[in-house]
Amino acid sequence: MCDTCGCNLTPGNRHLAFKPVAKGATAVSVLKGLLAKNDDQAAHNREHFDRRGILAINLMSSPGSGKTALLEATLTALKDEFTCAVIEGDLETENDAERIRAKGVQAHQIVTGTACHLDAHLVHDALHHMTLDGVDLLFIENVGNLVCPASFDLGQHLNVTLLSVTEGDDKPAKYPVMFRAADAMLLTKTDLLAVLDDFDPDKAEAHLRDLANPAPVLRLSARKGAGMDAWVTWLREQLAAQRARVAIGQSRRPAIQADGQRYHRITA
Amino acid sequence: MHELAVAQALVEQVESVIDQHAASAASRIRVRIGPLAGVVPDLLASAFPLAAAGSRMERATLDLVDAPIKVRCQACGSETEAAMNRLVCGACGDWHTQVISGDELLLESVELETAPSLTPES
Ligand SMILES: Nc1nc2c(ncn2[C@@H]2O[C@H](COP(=O)(O)OP(=O)(O)OP(=O)(O)O)[C@@H](O)[C@H]2O)c(=O)[nH]1
Ligand SMILES: [Mg+2]
Ligand SMILES: [Zn+2]
Ligand SMILES: [Zn+2]
Ligand SMILES: [Zn+2]
Ligand SMILES: [Zn+2]
Numbered sequence A: 001m002c003d004t005c006g007c008n009l010t011p012g013n014r015h016l017a018f019k020p021v022a023k024g025a026t027a028v029s030v031l032k033g034l035l036a037k038n039d040d041q042a043a044h045n046r047e048h049f050d051r052r053g054i055l056a057i058n059l060m061s062s063p064g065s066g067k068t069a070l071l072e073a074t075l076t077a078l079k080d081e082f083t084c085a086v087i088e089g090d091l092e093t094e095n096d097a098e099r100i101r102a103k104g105v106q107a108h109q110i111v112t113g114t115a116c117h118l119d120a121h122l123v124h125d126a127l128h129h130m131t132l133d134g135v136d137l138l139f140i141e142n143v144g145n146l147v148c149p150a151s152f153d154l155g156q157h158l159n160v161t162l163l164s165v166t167e168g169d170d171k172p173a174k175y176p177v178m179f180r181a182a183d184a185m186l187l188t189k190t191d192l193l194a195v196l197d198d199f200d201p202d203k204a205e206a207h208l209r210d211l212a213n214p215a216p217v218l219r220l221s222a223r224k225g226a227g228m229d230a231w232v233t234w235l236r237e238q239l240a241a242q243r244a245r246v247a248i249g250q251s252r253r254p255a256i257q258a259d260g261q262r263y264h265r266i267t268a
Numbered sequence B: 001m002h003e004l005a006v007a008q009a010l011v012e013q014v015e016s017v018i019d020q021h022a023a024s025a026a027s028r029i030r031v032r033i034g035p036l037a038g039v040v041p042d043l044l045a046s047a048f049p050l051a052a053a054g055s056r057m058e059r060a061t062l063d064l065v066d067a068p069i070k071v072r073c074q075a076c077g078s079e080t081e082a083a084m085n086r087l088v089c090g091a092c093g094d095w096h097t098q099v100i101s102g103d104e105l106l107l108e109s110v111e112l113e114t115a116p117s118l119t120p121e122s
Helices: A036-051 A067-078 A095-101 A120-127 A176-180 A190-195 A201-209 A228-247 A255-263 B003-020 B041-052
Strands: A020-022 A025-033 A055-060 A084-090 A106-111 A137-141 A158-164 A184-188 A217-219 B025-033 B061-066 B070-073 B079-081 B097-101 B105-113
Touching: A025 A036, A025 B003, A036 A055, A036 A120, A036 B003, A055 A067, A055 A228, A067 A084, A067 A095, A067 A137, A067 A184, A067 A228, A084 A095, A084 A120, A095 A106, A106 A120, A158 A176, A184 A201, A201 A217, A217 A228, B003 B025, B003 B041, B003 B105, B025 B041, B041 B061
Parallel strands: A055 A137, A055 A158, A084 A106, A084 A137, A158 A184, A184 A217, B025 B061
Antiparallel strands: A020 A025, A025 B105, B025 B105, B070 B079, B070 B097
Protein backbone atom coordinates (compact mmCIF):
# COMPACT_ATOMS: atom_id res chain seq x y z
CA MET A 1 0.00 0.00 0.00
CA CYS A 2 1.38 3.33 -1.01
CA ASP A 3 -0.70 5.93 0.76
CA THR A 4 1.10 8.96 -0.48
CA CYS A 5 0.49 8.43 -4.16
CA GLY A 6 -2.60 6.31 -3.66
CA CYS A 7 -1.70 3.67 -6.16
CA ASN A 8 -2.75 1.10 -3.54
CA LEU A 9 -0.58 -1.65 -4.87
CA THR A 10 -0.46 -5.03 -3.27
CA PRO A 11 1.31 -8.11 -4.59
CA GLY A 12 -2.16 -9.40 -5.45
CA ASN A 13 -3.32 -6.53 -7.64
CA ARG A 14 0.01 -5.45 -9.05
CA HIS A 15 -0.57 -7.19 -12.37
CA LEU A 16 -3.91 -5.38 -12.74
CA ALA A 17 -2.42 -2.03 -11.92
CA PHE A 18 0.21 -2.26 -14.60
CA LYS A 19 -1.58 -3.86 -17.47
CA PRO A 20 -0.02 -2.39 -20.57
CA VAL A 21 -2.48 -0.35 -22.62
CA ALA A 22 -0.36 0.71 -25.57
CA LYS A 23 3.27 0.93 -26.45
CA GLY A 24 4.88 3.38 -24.07
CA ALA A 25 1.82 3.69 -21.88
CA THR A 26 0.83 2.19 -18.53
CA ALA A 27 -2.50 2.15 -16.75
CA VAL A 28 -2.28 2.78 -13.03
CA SER A 29 -5.18 1.97 -10.78
CA VAL A 30 -5.46 4.63 -8.07
CA LEU A 31 -8.81 4.25 -6.29
CA LYS A 32 -8.45 7.27 -4.10
CA GLY A 33 -10.94 9.96 -3.10
CA LEU A 34 -10.45 13.10 -5.14
CA LEU A 35 -10.47 15.24 -2.05
CA ALA A 36 -7.98 13.02 -0.22
CA LYS A 37 -5.63 15.91 0.41
CA ASN A 38 -8.38 17.94 2.03
CA ASP A 39 -9.43 14.88 4.00
CA ASP A 40 -5.89 14.33 5.29
CA GLN A 41 -5.74 17.94 6.43
CA ALA A 42 -9.15 17.55 8.05
CA ALA A 43 -7.95 14.48 9.96
CA HIS A 44 -4.98 16.54 11.16
CA ASN A 45 -7.32 19.34 12.32
CA ARG A 46 -9.42 16.75 14.16
CA GLU A 47 -6.29 15.62 16.00
CA HIS A 48 -5.74 19.20 17.18
CA PHE A 49 -9.29 19.21 18.56
CA ASP A 50 -9.18 15.74 20.09
CA ARG A 51 -5.87 16.34 21.81
CA ARG A 52 -7.53 19.19 23.71
CA GLY A 53 -10.92 17.51 24.19
CA ILE A 54 -12.60 20.15 22.01
CA LEU A 55 -15.90 19.43 20.26
CA ALA A 56 -15.91 21.06 16.79
CA ILE A 57 -19.21 21.80 15.05
CA ASN A 58 -19.65 22.94 11.46
CA LEU A 59 -22.73 25.14 10.92
CA MET A 60 -24.10 25.19 7.38
CA SER A 61 -27.13 26.83 5.76
CA SER A 62 -28.27 29.19 3.02
CA PRO A 63 -27.14 32.80 3.39
CA GLY A 64 -29.14 34.49 6.12
CA SER A 65 -30.77 31.44 7.72
CA GLY A 66 -29.65 32.69 11.12
CA LYS A 67 -26.29 31.00 11.80
CA THR A 68 -24.70 34.02 13.45
CA ALA A 69 -27.88 34.90 15.35
CA LEU A 70 -28.01 31.32 16.65
CA LEU A 71 -24.37 31.54 17.71
CA GLU A 72 -24.97 34.83 19.53
CA ALA A 73 -27.88 33.32 21.48
CA THR A 74 -25.96 30.07 22.11
CA LEU A 75 -22.85 31.86 23.40
CA THR A 76 -25.01 33.85 25.80
CA ALA A 77 -26.70 30.69 27.04
CA LEU A 78 -23.37 28.86 27.55
CA LYS A 79 -21.24 31.70 28.86
CA ASP A 80 -21.02 30.55 32.50
CA GLU A 81 -20.66 26.89 31.60
CA PHE A 82 -18.17 26.42 28.74
CA THR A 83 -15.40 28.24 26.95
CA CYS A 84 -16.35 28.65 23.31
CA ALA A 85 -14.49 29.85 20.23
CA VAL A 86 -15.78 30.62 16.76
CA ILE A 87 -14.35 30.53 13.24
CA GLU A 88 -16.41 32.59 10.81
CA GLY A 89 -16.33 32.01 7.07
CA ASP A 90 -17.66 34.67 4.71
CA LEU A 91 -16.93 35.80 1.18
CA GLU A 92 -16.32 39.31 2.46
CA THR A 93 -16.33 41.39 5.70
CA GLU A 94 -15.37 40.81 9.34
CA ASN A 95 -18.95 41.57 10.42
CA ASP A 96 -19.84 38.15 11.76
CA ALA A 97 -16.62 37.79 13.78
CA GLU A 98 -17.24 41.23 15.24
CA ARG A 99 -20.73 40.18 16.29
CA ILE A 100 -19.20 37.19 18.13
CA ARG A 101 -16.43 39.25 19.74
CA ALA A 102 -19.11 41.62 21.02
CA LYS A 103 -20.24 38.63 23.11
CA GLY A 104 -16.78 38.43 24.67
CA VAL A 105 -15.93 35.26 22.75
CA GLN A 106 -12.78 34.57 20.72
CA ALA A 107 -13.53 34.69 17.00
CA HIS A 108 -11.41 34.42 13.87
CA GLN A 109 -12.78 35.57 10.53
CA ILE A 110 -11.83 33.72 7.35
CA VAL A 111 -12.51 35.92 4.34
CA THR A 112 -12.71 33.51 1.43
CA GLY A 113 -12.86 36.12 -1.35
CA THR A 114 -14.32 34.12 -4.20
CA ALA A 115 -14.37 30.64 -2.62
CA CYS A 116 -17.92 29.68 -1.73
CA HIS A 117 -16.98 27.15 0.98
CA LEU A 118 -14.42 26.58 3.72
CA ASP A 119 -11.86 23.81 3.34
CA ALA A 120 -9.62 22.04 5.81
CA HIS A 121 -6.55 24.13 4.92
CA LEU A 122 -8.36 27.41 5.52
CA VAL A 123 -9.52 26.13 8.90
CA HIS A 124 -6.01 24.98 9.83
CA ASP A 125 -4.64 28.42 8.98
CA ALA A 126 -7.32 29.94 11.19
CA LEU A 127 -6.34 27.65 14.09
CA HIS A 128 -2.88 29.21 14.05
CA HIS A 129 -4.46 32.57 14.86
CA MET A 130 -6.41 31.21 17.80
CA THR A 131 -5.84 30.07 21.35
CA LEU A 132 -7.29 26.58 21.62
CA ASP A 133 -6.11 25.75 25.12
CA GLY A 134 -9.06 25.73 27.51
CA VAL A 135 -11.64 25.78 24.71
CA ASP A 136 -14.54 23.32 25.13
CA LEU A 137 -16.60 24.03 22.02
CA LEU A 138 -15.44 25.32 18.65
CA PHE A 139 -18.12 26.49 16.23
CA ILE A 140 -17.21 26.87 12.58
CA GLU A 141 -19.76 29.00 10.70
CA ASN A 142 -19.38 27.97 7.07
CA VAL A 143 -20.05 30.26 4.13
CA GLY A 144 -23.81 30.64 3.57
CA ASN A 145 -24.36 28.14 0.75
CA LEU A 146 -26.38 24.93 0.54
CA VAL A 147 -24.22 23.36 -2.15
CA CYS A 148 -20.49 22.92 -1.74
CA PRO A 149 -19.72 23.20 1.99
CA ALA A 150 -21.11 19.66 2.37
CA SER A 151 -18.32 18.24 0.19
CA PHE A 152 -15.37 19.48 2.25
CA ASP A 153 -14.47 17.88 5.58
CA LEU A 154 -13.00 20.52 7.90
CA GLY A 155 -12.08 18.24 10.80
CA GLN A 156 -15.35 18.88 12.63
CA HIS A 157 -17.04 16.15 14.65
CA LEU A 158 -20.58 17.20 13.79
CA ASN A 159 -22.46 18.97 11.02
CA VAL A 160 -25.40 21.12 11.99
CA THR A 161 -27.57 22.31 9.11
CA LEU A 162 -30.00 25.18 9.58
CA LEU A 163 -33.20 25.64 7.63
CA SER A 164 -35.12 28.83 8.34
CA VAL A 165 -38.87 28.69 8.05
CA THR A 166 -38.85 31.39 5.35
CA GLU A 167 -37.00 29.11 2.94
CA GLY A 168 -39.62 26.44 2.25
CA ASP A 169 -40.00 23.02 3.83
CA ASP A 170 -38.80 21.16 0.72
CA LYS A 171 -35.19 22.36 0.95
CA PRO A 172 -33.92 18.90 2.06
CA ALA A 173 -35.43 17.41 -1.13
CA LYS A 174 -33.82 20.13 -3.28
CA TYR A 175 -30.39 19.99 -1.62
CA PRO A 176 -30.03 16.31 -0.67
CA VAL A 177 -26.22 16.35 -0.55
CA MET A 178 -26.26 19.04 2.12
CA PHE A 179 -29.08 17.69 4.26
CA ARG A 180 -27.82 14.12 4.07
CA ALA A 181 -24.66 15.38 5.78
CA ALA A 182 -26.49 16.85 8.79
CA ASP A 183 -25.96 15.35 12.25
CA ALA A 184 -28.71 17.70 13.42
CA MET A 185 -31.16 19.83 11.46
CA LEU A 186 -32.33 23.06 13.07
CA LEU A 187 -35.54 24.70 11.89
CA THR A 188 -34.81 28.34 12.69
CA LYS A 189 -36.83 31.57 12.99
CA THR A 190 -39.87 29.62 14.23
CA ASP A 191 -41.25 32.91 15.63
CA LEU A 192 -42.16 33.63 11.99
CA LEU A 193 -44.24 30.46 11.59
CA ALA A 194 -47.28 32.40 12.78
CA VAL A 195 -47.14 34.66 9.73
CA LEU A 196 -46.15 31.99 7.21
CA ASP A 197 -48.86 29.58 6.18
CA ASP A 198 -46.85 27.35 3.89
CA PHE A 199 -43.99 26.00 6.02
CA ASP A 200 -44.83 22.67 7.63
CA PRO A 201 -42.08 21.57 10.08
CA ASP A 202 -43.33 17.97 9.90
CA LYS A 203 -42.91 17.98 6.12
CA ALA A 204 -39.37 19.32 6.46
CA GLU A 205 -38.64 16.45 8.83
CA ALA A 206 -40.22 13.90 6.46
CA HIS A 207 -38.01 15.16 3.61
CA LEU A 208 -34.98 14.63 5.85
CA ARG A 209 -36.04 11.03 6.60
CA ASP A 210 -36.41 10.45 2.86
CA LEU A 211 -32.66 11.02 2.75
CA ALA A 212 -32.24 8.13 5.21
CA ASN A 213 -31.02 10.63 7.76
CA PRO A 214 -31.94 9.85 11.39
CA ALA A 215 -30.62 13.21 12.69
CA PRO A 216 -32.64 15.01 15.36
CA VAL A 217 -34.72 17.94 14.15
CA LEU A 218 -34.85 20.87 16.56
CA ARG A 219 -37.21 23.81 16.13
CA LEU A 220 -36.06 27.10 17.57
CA SER A 221 -36.06 30.86 17.44
CA ALA A 222 -32.80 32.54 18.31
CA ARG A 223 -34.62 35.84 18.45
CA LYS A 224 -37.40 34.83 20.87
CA GLY A 225 -35.51 32.07 22.68
CA ALA A 226 -38.09 29.35 22.00
CA GLY A 227 -36.51 25.90 21.64
CA MET A 228 -33.07 27.09 22.74
CA ASP A 229 -33.08 24.82 25.80
CA ALA A 230 -33.34 21.65 23.73
CA TRP A 231 -30.51 22.84 21.48
CA VAL A 232 -28.26 23.67 24.44
CA THR A 233 -29.07 20.30 26.00
CA TRP A 234 -28.09 18.58 22.74
CA LEU A 235 -24.79 20.50 22.75
CA ARG A 236 -24.08 19.42 26.34
CA GLU A 237 -24.74 15.78 25.43
CA GLN A 238 -22.52 16.00 22.38
CA LEU A 239 -19.68 17.56 24.37
CA ALA A 240 -20.00 14.82 27.00
CA ALA A 241 -19.91 12.21 24.22
CA GLN A 242 -16.80 13.83 22.74
CA ARG A 243 -15.06 13.78 26.12
CA ALA A 244 -15.95 10.12 26.56
CA ARG A 245 -14.48 9.34 23.11
CA VAL A 246 -11.31 11.28 23.80
CA ALA A 247 -10.88 9.44 27.13
CA ILE A 248 -10.67 6.13 25.25
CA GLY A 249 -8.62 7.49 22.35
CA GLN A 250 -11.43 7.59 19.80
CA SER A 251 -12.76 10.29 17.53
CA ARG A 252 -15.79 10.88 15.35
CA ARG A 253 -16.25 12.09 11.83
CA PRO A 254 -19.55 13.51 10.65
CA ALA A 255 -21.71 10.43 10.15
CA ILE A 256 -21.91 10.53 6.37
CA GLN A 257 -18.17 10.63 5.83
CA ALA A 258 -17.59 7.62 8.04
CA ASP A 259 -20.28 5.73 6.13
CA GLY A 260 -18.62 6.35 2.83
CA GLN A 261 -15.52 4.55 4.02
CA ARG A 262 -17.28 1.58 5.55
CA TYR A 263 -20.00 0.66 3.14
CA HIS A 264 -18.46 0.97 -0.25
CA ARG A 265 -17.38 -1.86 -2.36
CA ILE A 266 -15.26 -0.67 -5.18
CA THR A 267 -16.14 -2.21 -8.47
CA ALA A 268 -14.05 -1.64 -11.54
CA MET B 1 -18.39 26.70 -8.24
CA HIS B 2 -16.36 24.33 -6.13
CA GLU B 3 -15.81 22.18 -9.22
CA LEU B 4 -12.69 24.24 -9.93
CA ALA B 5 -11.38 23.37 -6.45
CA VAL B 6 -12.18 19.72 -7.13
CA ALA B 7 -10.45 19.90 -10.54
CA GLN B 8 -7.37 21.39 -8.87
CA ALA B 9 -7.36 18.56 -6.33
CA LEU B 10 -7.61 16.09 -9.19
CA VAL B 11 -4.66 17.68 -11.00
CA GLU B 12 -2.56 17.52 -7.82
CA GLN B 13 -3.34 13.85 -7.35
CA VAL B 14 -2.55 12.95 -10.92
CA GLU B 15 0.70 14.95 -10.68
CA SER B 16 1.77 12.81 -7.75
CA VAL B 17 0.88 9.61 -9.59
CA ILE B 18 2.98 10.80 -12.54
CA ASP B 19 5.90 11.56 -10.21
CA GLN B 20 5.57 8.32 -8.30
CA HIS B 21 5.80 6.26 -11.44
CA ALA B 22 8.43 8.41 -13.16
CA ALA B 23 6.16 8.90 -16.14
CA SER B 24 6.26 11.82 -18.54
CA ALA B 25 2.56 12.60 -18.80
CA ALA B 26 -0.94 11.34 -18.18
CA SER B 27 -2.96 10.54 -21.29
CA ARG B 28 -6.25 9.37 -19.77
CA ILE B 29 -7.82 9.98 -16.36
CA ARG B 30 -10.80 8.06 -15.09
CA VAL B 31 -12.92 9.52 -12.29
CA ARG B 32 -16.01 7.92 -10.77
CA ILE B 33 -18.66 10.40 -9.62
CA GLY B 34 -21.91 9.55 -7.90
CA PRO B 35 -24.79 12.05 -7.95
CA LEU B 36 -24.57 12.32 -4.15
CA ALA B 37 -20.95 13.48 -4.23
CA GLY B 38 -22.12 17.04 -4.73
CA VAL B 39 -20.01 17.55 -7.83
CA VAL B 40 -21.66 18.23 -11.19
CA PRO B 41 -19.86 16.14 -13.84
CA ASP B 42 -20.35 18.72 -16.63
CA LEU B 43 -18.93 21.48 -14.46
CA LEU B 44 -15.97 19.32 -13.48
CA ALA B 45 -15.37 18.51 -17.16
CA SER B 46 -15.29 22.19 -18.04
CA ALA B 47 -13.15 23.14 -15.01
CA PHE B 48 -10.56 20.43 -15.72
CA PRO B 49 -8.85 22.13 -18.72
CA LEU B 50 -8.44 25.31 -16.66
CA ALA B 51 -6.88 23.42 -13.76
CA ALA B 52 -4.72 21.26 -16.05
CA ALA B 53 -3.40 24.06 -18.28
CA GLY B 54 0.39 23.87 -18.56
CA SER B 55 0.58 20.61 -16.58
CA ARG B 56 1.66 17.15 -17.67
CA MET B 57 -1.97 16.17 -18.20
CA GLU B 58 -3.17 19.05 -20.31
CA ARG B 59 -3.75 16.75 -23.25
CA ALA B 60 -5.29 13.96 -21.19
CA THR B 61 -8.80 12.68 -21.80
CA LEU B 62 -10.97 12.92 -18.71
CA ASP B 63 -13.43 10.03 -18.44
CA LEU B 64 -16.19 10.68 -15.94
CA VAL B 65 -17.91 7.45 -14.94
CA ASP B 66 -21.34 7.62 -13.37
CA ALA B 67 -22.07 5.64 -10.21
CA PRO B 68 -25.75 4.73 -9.78
CA ILE B 69 -27.34 5.37 -6.41
CA LYS B 70 -27.94 2.14 -4.52
CA VAL B 71 -29.05 1.67 -0.94
CA ARG B 72 -29.04 -1.33 1.40
CA CYS B 73 -32.03 -1.60 3.71
CA GLN B 74 -31.35 -2.18 7.39
CA ALA B 75 -34.90 -3.44 7.89
CA CYS B 76 -35.27 -6.03 5.10
CA GLY B 77 -31.74 -6.33 3.74
CA SER B 78 -32.64 -5.56 0.11
CA GLU B 79 -30.29 -3.64 -2.15
CA THR B 80 -32.22 -1.33 -4.46
CA GLU B 81 -31.67 1.66 -6.71
CA ALA B 82 -32.83 4.99 -5.35
CA ALA B 83 -33.34 8.60 -6.40
CA MET B 84 -31.10 11.33 -5.06
CA ASN B 85 -33.72 12.79 -2.73
CA ARG B 86 -35.51 9.53 -1.90
CA LEU B 87 -32.96 7.17 -0.43
CA VAL B 88 -35.60 4.85 1.00
CA CYS B 89 -35.74 1.09 0.44
CA GLY B 90 -37.24 0.24 -2.94
CA ALA B 91 -38.59 -3.05 -1.57
CA CYS B 92 -40.20 -2.21 1.78
CA GLY B 93 -40.13 1.60 1.82
CA ASP B 94 -38.21 1.91 5.10
CA TRP B 95 -35.89 4.93 5.37
CA HIS B 96 -33.27 3.19 7.53
CA THR B 97 -30.87 2.55 4.67
CA GLN B 98 -27.18 2.91 3.90
CA VAL B 99 -25.94 4.31 0.64
CA ILE B 100 -23.66 1.66 -0.86
CA SER B 101 -23.08 3.40 -4.18
CA GLY B 102 -23.72 6.85 -5.59
CA ASP B 103 -21.68 9.19 -3.36
CA GLU B 104 -18.25 8.34 -4.76
CA LEU B 105 -15.79 10.98 -5.86
CA LEU B 106 -12.92 8.73 -6.78
CA LEU B 107 -9.84 8.87 -8.97
CA GLU B 108 -10.05 5.35 -10.37
CA SER B 109 -7.16 5.10 -12.75
CA VAL B 110 -4.65 7.01 -14.80
CA GLU B 111 -2.98 6.03 -18.06
CA LEU B 112 0.59 7.20 -18.05
CA GLU B 113 2.96 7.83 -20.90
CA THR B 114 6.22 6.15 -20.09
CA ALA B 115 9.41 5.32 -21.87
CA PRO B 116 8.71 1.95 -23.60
CA SER B 117 11.34 -0.03 -21.72
CA LEU B 118 10.66 1.34 -18.24
CA THR B 119 9.64 -1.25 -15.69
CA PRO B 120 7.04 -0.05 -13.23
CA GLU B 121 7.97 0.57 -9.62
CA SER B 122 5.92 1.83 -6.71
N1 LIG C 1 -37.51 36.67 13.08
C1 LIG C 1 -36.30 36.13 13.24
N2 LIG C 1 -35.25 36.62 12.52
C2 LIG C 1 -34.06 36.06 12.70
C3 LIG C 1 -33.84 34.99 13.61
N3 LIG C 1 -32.54 34.61 13.53
C4 LIG C 1 -31.95 35.45 12.63
N4 LIG C 1 -32.86 36.31 12.13
C5 LIG C 1 -32.63 37.38 11.15
O1 LIG C 1 -32.20 36.81 9.93
C6 LIG C 1 -31.20 37.65 9.31
C7 LIG C 1 -29.95 36.87 9.03
O2 LIG C 1 -29.42 36.39 10.26
P1 LIG C 1 -27.89 35.97 10.42
O3 LIG C 1 -27.74 35.40 11.77
O4 LIG C 1 -27.00 37.08 10.05
O5 LIG C 1 -27.81 34.84 9.31
P2 LIG C 1 -26.51 34.03 8.81
O6 LIG C 1 -26.97 32.66 8.47
O7 LIG C 1 -25.42 34.15 9.79
O8 LIG C 1 -26.15 34.82 7.48
P3 LIG C 1 -24.79 34.70 6.58
O9 LIG C 1 -23.64 34.58 7.53
O10 LIG C 1 -24.77 35.95 5.80
O11 LIG C 1 -24.99 33.49 5.74
C8 LIG C 1 -30.98 38.82 10.27
O12 LIG C 1 -31.77 39.91 9.83
C9 LIG C 1 -31.50 38.27 11.58
O13 LIG C 1 -31.97 39.27 12.45
C10 LIG C 1 -34.97 34.51 14.36
O14 LIG C 1 -34.87 33.57 15.18
N5 LIG C 1 -36.17 35.13 14.13
MG1 LIG D 1 -23.41 34.73 9.52
ZN1 LIG E 1 -1.54 21.57 12.68
ZN1 LIG F 1 -17.74 26.18 -2.91
ZN1 LIG G 1 -36.38 -2.68 3.01
ZN1 LIG H 1 2.90 4.15 -5.61
